Each structure stands twice: as structure tokens, then as C-alpha cells.
Amino acid sequence: xxxxxxxxxxxxxxxxxxxxxxxxxxxxxxxxxxxxxxxxxxxxxxxxxxxxxxxxxxxxxxxxxxxxxxxxxxxxxxxxxxxxxxxxxxxxxxxxxxxxxxxxxxxxxxxxxxxxxxxxxxxxxxxxxxxxxxxxxxxxxxxxxxxxxxxxxxxxxxxxxxxxxxxxxxxxxxxxxxxxxxxxxxxxxxxxxxxxxxxxxxxxxxxxxxxxxxxxxxxxxxxxxxxxxxxxxxxxxxxxxxxxxxxxxxxxxxxxxxxxxxxxxxxxxxxxxxxxxxxxxxxxxxxxxxxxxxxxxxxxxxxxxxxxxxxxxxxxxxxxxxxxxxxxxxxxxxxxxxxxxxxxxxxxxxxxxxxxxxxxxxxxxxxxxxxxxxxxxxxxxxxxxxxxxxxxxxxxxxxxxxxxxxxxxxxxxxxxxxxxxxxxxxxxxxxxxxxxxxxxxxxxxxxxxxxxxxxxxxxxxxxxxxxxxxxxxxxxxxxxxxxxxxxxxxxxxxxxxxxxxxxxxxxxxxxxxxxxxxxxxxxxxxxxxxxxxxxxxxxxxxxxxxxxxxxxxxxxxxxxxxxxxxxxxxxxxxxxxxxxxxxxxxxxxxxxxxxxxxxxxxxxxxxxxxxxxxxxxxxxxxxxxxxxxxxxxxxxxxxxxxxxxxxxxxxxxxxxxxxxxxxxxxxxxxxxxxxxxxxxxxxxxxxxxxxxxxxxxxxxxxxxxxxxxxxxxxxxxxxxxxxxxxxxxxxxxxxxxxxxxxxxxxxxxxx
Numbered sequence: 001x002x003x004x005x006x007x008x009x010x011x012x013x014x015x016x017x018x019x020x021x022x023x024x025x026x027x028x029x030x031x032x033x034x035x036x037x038x039x040x041x042x043x044x045x046x047x048x049x050x051x052x053x054x055x056x057x058x059x060x061x062x063x064x065x066x067x068x069x070x071x072x073x074x075x076x077x078x079x080x081x082x083x084x085x086x087x088x089x090x091x092x093x094x095x096x097x098x099x100x101x102x103x104x105x106x107x108x109x110x111x112x113x114x115x116x117x118x119x120x121x122x123x124x125x126x127x128x129x130x131x132x133x134x135x136x137x138x139x140x141x142x143x144x145x146x147x148x149x150x151x152x153x154x155x156x157x158x159x160x161x162x163x164x165x166x167x168x169x170x171x172x173x174x175x176x177x178x179x180x181x182x183x184x185x186x187x188x189x190x191x192x193x194x195x196x197x198x199x200x201x202x203x204x205x206x207x208x209x210x211x212x213x214x215x216x217x218x219x220x221x222x223x224x225x226x227x228x229x230x231x232x233x234x235x236x237x238x239x240x241x242x243x244x245x246x247x248x249x250x251x252x253x254x255x256x257x258x259x260x261x262x263x264x265x266x267x268x269x270x271x272x273x274x275x276x277x278x279x280x281x282x283x284x285x286x287x288x289x290x291x292x293x294x295x296x297x298x299x300x301x302x303x304x305x306x307x308x309x310x311x312x313x314x315x316x317x318x319x320x321x322x323x324x325x326x327x328x329x330x331x332x333x334x335x336x337x338x339x340x341x342x343x344x345x346x347x348x349x350x351x352x353x354x355x356x357x358x359x360x361x362x363x364x365x366x367x368x369x370x371x372x373x374x375x376x377x378x379x380x381x382x383x384x385x386x387x388x389x390x391x392x393x394x395x396x397x398x399x400x401x402x403x404x405x406x407x408x409x410x411x412x413x414x415x416x417x418x419x420x421x422x423x424x425x426x427x428x429x430x431x432x433x434x435x436x437x438x439x440x441x442x443x444x445x446x447x448x449x450x451x452x453x454x455x456x457x458x459x460x461x462x463x464x465x466x467x468x469x470x471x472x473x474x475x476x477x478x479x480x481x482x483x484x485x486x487x488x489x490x491x492x493x494x495x496x497x498x499x500x501x502x503x504x505x506x507x508x509x510x511x512x513x514x515x516x517x518x519x520x521x522x523x524x525x526x527x528x529x530x531x532x533x534x535x536x537x538x539x540x541x542x543x544x545x546x547x548x549x550x551x552x553x554x555x556x557x558x559x560x561x562x563x564x565x566x567x568x569x570x571x572x573x574x575x576x577x578x579x580x581x582x583x584x585x586x587x588x589x590x591x592x593x594x595x596x597x598x599x600x601x602x603x604x605x606x607x608x609x610x611x612x613x614x615x616x617x618x619x620x621x622x623x624x625x626x627x628x629x630x631x632x633x634x635x636x637x638x639x640x641x642x643x644x645x646x647x648x649x650x651x652x653x654x655x656x657x658x659x660x661x662x663x664x665x666x667x668x669x670x671x672x673x674x675x676x677x678x679x680x681x682x683x684x685x686x687x688x689x690x691x692x693x694x695x696x697x698x699x700x701x702x703x704x705x706x707x708x709x710x711x712x713x714x715x716x717x718x719x720x721x722x723x724x725x726x727x728x729x730x731x732x733x734x735x736x737x738x739x740x741x742x743x744x745x746x747x748x749x750x751x
Contacts, residue, residue: 021139027342038127057274074274075317086127103341106141113160142516143175157202170335196222227258249302399538404450501582550577570651688726
């Protein structure tokens with residue numbers, strides 16, 4: 001009995017211990033806090049059955065849902081979890097864990113107090129406390145930035161400071177700073193109280209000295225202020241956000257006792273669109289993360305003049321200053337902060353936090369599942385990430401059968417034994433169930449399988465993508481790529497296609513992985529394996545679609561099929577196509593489609609940057625630069641996936657395509673698997689003119705170019721295949737091409 005009691009006590013202690021927050025180890029010692037808005041309401045929390053103003057402004061209605069499932073909200077950005085209530089405990093948990101794994105030390109709450117003129121003051125206080133009351137269990141600190149514009153009176157101000165003293169300042173997790181270890185307190189302005197005597201009166205209610213910071217270049221609190229904090233701002237006519245901030249850090253910050261610097265991704269408010277008669281303050285483009293890099297760079301440059309860093313903001317969707325993951329920016333801003341703070345965690349870990357949130361919602365009301373998810377949360381705060389993921393796997397029931405899944409057969413994507421970076425969601429594909437989504441570059445899914453018979457199998461990848469541009473590989477346990485497929489734009493995230501390739505597998509139990517070698521977003525529902533029905537193999541590699549081009553230039557071709565060829569070939573020029581799978585060992589015929597208006601030249605081919613060479617072939621003079629002939633060579637190639645290259649031993653010729661065919665294969669099997677996308681853009685990066693190549697008619701086709709925030713910055717007819725982009729700023733853009741009887745096609749390019 002005594003032994004049993006000790007065992008039970010030990011188990012209870014272990015369970016309690018797993019929820020103790022561990023301190024995140026960082027290489028950057030600068031304290032990093034994030035500004036947080038607690039003002040979001042849903043019909044379930046607002047008290048009036050309506051969505052809160054910060055989701056609607058004057059003219060948006062989140063009850064309107066588009067075909068993709070997005071609600072209509074007052075923002076240029078859409079949260080990955082959709083519009084939410086700030087008091088939702090699952091949302092609070094999600095936000096705090098994202099902060100923790102990003103190396104953020106604490107949260108600065110945009111605080112309206114307990115007394116004032118704001119109509120939803122009670123909701124704001126409830127929401128603020130919903131976050132504040134859970135900071136300790138995650139190991140984060142918190143502080144306050146007062147909103148004095150709605151305080152109403154000095155008496156209300158004293159009431160608010162007394163509330164803060166009674167409820168916040170006495171907590172060990174409250175942020176304190178300075179020689180006196182004083183509670184950190186900021187004010188957004190001040191805006192209402194602009195006399196130092198008013199602040200002397202208000203701050204007296206704290207009954208201790210506070211480290212009081214005003215907005216930068218605001219001196220209205222007089223000597224009550226210990227310093228200032230920097231904030232996103234620019235004179236729109238001067239576009240001077242960077243120069244003004246640098247001048248502050250360089251010239252004015254050294255005279256302040258305490259300076260709270262700032263980093264932000266950009267400023268793109270919704271006031272002109274969302275408010276009736278509204279106008280925008282200014283616009284600081286996100287520039288695909290470059291604005292964040294700039295603001296962080298200034299903090300590094302003037303680190304000697306900066307005491308702490310504030311990220312602005314976590315979730316001000318109305319002003320577009322958000323670090324919270326969105327459909328438009330993904331996790332990119334938080335992963336940049338992970339790099340800045342120097343934590344060991346990655347986007348894959350942040351995605352597991354999103355997975356926890358999704359499971360909270362999926363199993364709402366299921367006490368058993370919620371108890372398991374509580375354990376997963378405890379593992380997260382204890383920084384036992386592998387244990388947290390294992391518990392999430394248990395909740396989802398994704399533990400694979402121990403004997404391995406049979407091949408031939410179909411493997412459901414969500415039945416992985418291990419994974420990195422992927423999430424699961426409900427699918428509308430035939431058969432229902434779950435699919436894997438948010439499958440981005442570097443993500444992988446691992447499966448325990450049992451192959452009945454060694455041989456060549458046709459692998460079908462059931463995929464969907466609204467973007468295209470993904471390359472999926474099947475890899476063995478050693479990490480070698482066995483085969484790959486390129487995923488184009490299927491027409492939507494739940495518009496499914498099956499894309500196949502052949503791979504060779506040994507018999508027996510083994511591990512295989514589906515690896516995203518490249519992806520701008522791809523969903524996977526299942527992977528099927530069936531014995532290859534034919535040993536035939538043929539692949540046509542278009543010259544202009546090579547993954548690597550050294551020295552050659554594209555031009556329009558008059559060869560059969562049209563499109564482009566590569567010309568101006570000099571000795572030493574080369575092309576490389578990545579991840580070409582040769583399903584079986586044997587003889588292959590390599591055909592070069594060439595033309596030469598001179599005396600011809602010499603071409604060679606190889607695998608994996610010359611580690612395997614196939615010798616030279618002579619290119620004759622064909623009588624013109626668009627007079628085409630086919631030159632062939634037969635070689636022996638071992639089964640496997642390689643990077644295939646051609647090399648100009650001597651120049652003076654043009655190349656339209658290279659075809660590789662397994663001896664005895666039917667030419668009807670020829671595909672363009674090295675470039676399955678039906679839309680190509682080049683040059684990329686581009687300076688002034690972007691050219692389009694597609695296998696559909698451009699007659700009556702139109703294009704739009706979207707910036708990183710999803711705004712249309714250029715549009716027009718695409719008929720000539722040449723787009724003038726000289727006026728665009730530097731950054732990453734998305735081209736959307738629309739033609740009759742085709743789903744819209746998208747490609748990203750860099751200016």
C-alpha cells in the first residue's frame with residue numbers, strides 16, 4: 001500500500017511538473033516584447049450578438065463568407081485561424097505559445113483600464129485579463145500601454161492606476177525595469193492628458209515609482225516620463241519612415257533614460273475602405289519582409305541607445321502591422337523573429353501550435369480529448385516539443401500500424417508515423433476524411449510501409465493547390481529521392497488531381513517520406529502505389545524551362561510546337577533540369593533538338609554536375625538558326641533520380657528541347673514532367689519586362705499583378721505575352737493569368 005501511494009504521488013508530481021514553464025534559451029540578450037490588441041469580439045462574446053467593430057468597421061460583415069471559406073473582415077490580412085474573440089481561451093493559448101517559441105519575452109497589452117468613456121470598456125478589461133492571467137503559465141511577462149484617449153478624467157486615470165497596482169504590479173510576471181526595478185508602463189500619446197501636473201496626479205495612484213514611457217517625441221508628461229517608445233509612423237509625402245526612425249535613434253534617443261525601440265513588418269490600414277468617409281493614415285509597404293528587416297537592422301545599428309524592443313503589433317488587423325500568422329504572410333514574420341532572438345525553434349514548431357489550436361476546436365466538448373490537449377499544452381510550455389507532438393498524434397489517432405502499411409496500396413496522407421511542418425484538415429475530396437495541408441518547402445511526411453515485391457511502382461500523389469509551383473519527392477530512409485512530381489495550380493485547395501511518377505522499391509519493411517522539395521502551398525490527400533504497367537519511359541525537357549541556365553538566352557522558335565528555344569550558346573554554357581527520375585536501369589536514348597546557322601558545334605550531357613558523363617555529340621550546321629534537326633545518342637543509366645545537364649563543349653547552335661527515352665519505350669508516353677506547369681514567367685528576377693509562356697491561347701487573356709499584401713498593382717490584356725513591370729517597386733509579386741475555359745493560373749516573380 002505504501003509503495004502504491006508513493007507511485008501515485010510520483011505520477012502526480014510528474015504530471016504537475018510537465019506544465020512548469022521552461023525558460024527559452026536565446027542568443028540575443030535584448031528584451032523583446034510584443035504589443036497586443038485585446039479588442040476582438042464575435043457574436044458569442046460581444047454581448048449584443050454582433051461582430052465587434054474591429055472586425056467590421058463601418059461596412060464589413062463577417063457573416064458574409066466567400067467560396068474559399070473566408071469571412072468578410074475589415075483588414076487587408078486574414079488570420080490563419082479566422083476572425084476570433086480575444087477572450088477565447090484557445091486563442092489566448094495559441095497566441096502565447098507562438099510568442100514563446102518565437103523568443104518573445106512578454107506582451108505589452110494595449111490597455112483601456114477599468115474606468116473611462118469607451119462603450120465596450122468591460123469587454124476590453126475582460127479580454128485583457130484573459131491574456132494577462134495566462135502569461136505566468138506560459139513563462140511570459142506582461143506590461144501595459146495605456147490608452148488615455150478614452151479615460152475621460154484624471155479621476156478615472158487614478159482609478160485605472162489603482163486597478164493596475166492592485167491587480168498587476170504585484171505579480172512576479174509583470175515587467176519591471178531600471179535601477180529601482182519599477183513597473184514598466186507606457187501611454188499611447190498622451191492624447192487626453194497633456195499637462196505634466198495631470199500625470200503627476202494620475203501616477204500617484206500607483207503608490208510606487210513607475211518606469212513611465214510616452215510615445216516618441218511626445219514630451220507632454222514632463223518629468224513624469226522616464227523615456228519614450230518608438231512606433232510605426234511616416235509623413236506619406238516624404239516616405240520617410242526609415243530616415244525619421246534612424247534620426248531618432250541616432251540623435252534623440254541618447255538623451256532619454258529609457259528607450260523602447262520598435263520593429264514592425266509594415267503599415268497598411270483599412271480605414272479608407274472600412275470607414276464610411278474614412279482615410280488612411282499612411283502606407284508603409286511590407287515589401288515581402290524587407291521592412292521588418294530594415295526596422296530590426298536599425299535596432300541592431302543603434303543597440304547602444306535602445307534598452308528594449310517592442311514588436312508592433314501582434315494583431316492590429318485594422319492597421320496591418322501584424323506578426324500573427326495570416327493567409328497572406330504565413331509564419332514568415334514570426335520565423336524572422338525566431339532568427340533575430342536566436343532560439344532553436346522553427347516554423348515547424350509554430351505550426352504544431354496551430355495544430356493544437358485546430359484540435360481544440362475540432363474536439364470541443366470532448367473531455368477526454370481536451371484532457372490530452374491540456375497535456376500537450378503542458379509539454380509545449382515545458383519546451384518538450386517532441387512530447388507535445390506525440391500527444392497531438394495520439395489525439396488525432398495518427399499512430400501508424402506497427403507492421404507497416406502495405407504496398408501495393410493507398411496510404412492516407414494523415415496516417416504518417418512522423419512529420420515536420422504539416423497540418424491536417426477536413427477534405428471535400430471523394431471519400432472525405434482528412435488531408436494534409438500547409439505543406440510548404442522542407443516539410444515532410446514519414447510512413448512505415450511493407451513492400452510485397454521488389455520492383456517498379458507507379459506512385460500517384462493526390463494533390464490540390466491554388467498556387468502551383470510545388471515539387472514533391474518520394475524519398476527512402478537514407479534521404480535519397482526516388483521520384484518526384486511537379487504540382488501545378490489545380491484550381492483550388494480542394495480541387496484534386498492525381499499526378500504520377502514511377503519509383504523502384506526493394507521488398508520488405510521500410511520507411512519512406514513524402515518531401516516538399518519546393519512548395520508555395522500544396523495539399524495532399526493520399527499516395528497510392530501500384531505495379532508499373534509498362535517499363536516505358538520518356539521525358540521531354542524544354543530548354544527554356546531548365547532549373548539552371550548558365551549563359552544561354554531564350555527566343556521565340558518556329559520549330560513544331562512553337563514556344564521558345566535557347567540560343568546564343570557559347571563554349572562553357574550549360575543547362576540543368578533537376579530531379580529527373582530514371583525508373584529502371586538500362587539503355588536510354590538522348591535526343592537533342594538543335595539548329596545552327598553556322599558550322600555547328602559540340603554538345604555533351606551528364607548527371608549530377610558531371611559525376612556521370614555521357615560523352616559528346618556533334619551538332620551539324622543545319623542551314624539556319626531555326627532549321628531544326630534531332631541528334632541522338634544511346635547511353636546506359638542506373639535507376640535513380642538525378643539532376644540532368646547539357647554542356648556546350650563548343651558553341652554556335654540553338655537548343656529547343658532534350659528528349660530522354662527508355663530503350664523500347666513508346667513515344668506516346670512522352671511528357672514534360674520536368675516542367676509540368678502550364679505557365680512560365682521569365683526572366684525571374686525581372687527588371688523591366690516580364691515575359692509569359694503558356695500552352696493555352698493568350699487571345700483575350702488578361703492578367704493581374706498582386707503585391708505581397710494581395711493588392712492589384714497592375715492589370716491588362718496579356719495577348720502579346722510581354723508585361724511592362726518597370727514601374728513596380730522591388731519585392732515579390734504574384735501574376736494571375738486568366739483565359740477563357742481555364743482556371744486562373746498564378747506564378748510568383750521577383751522584381
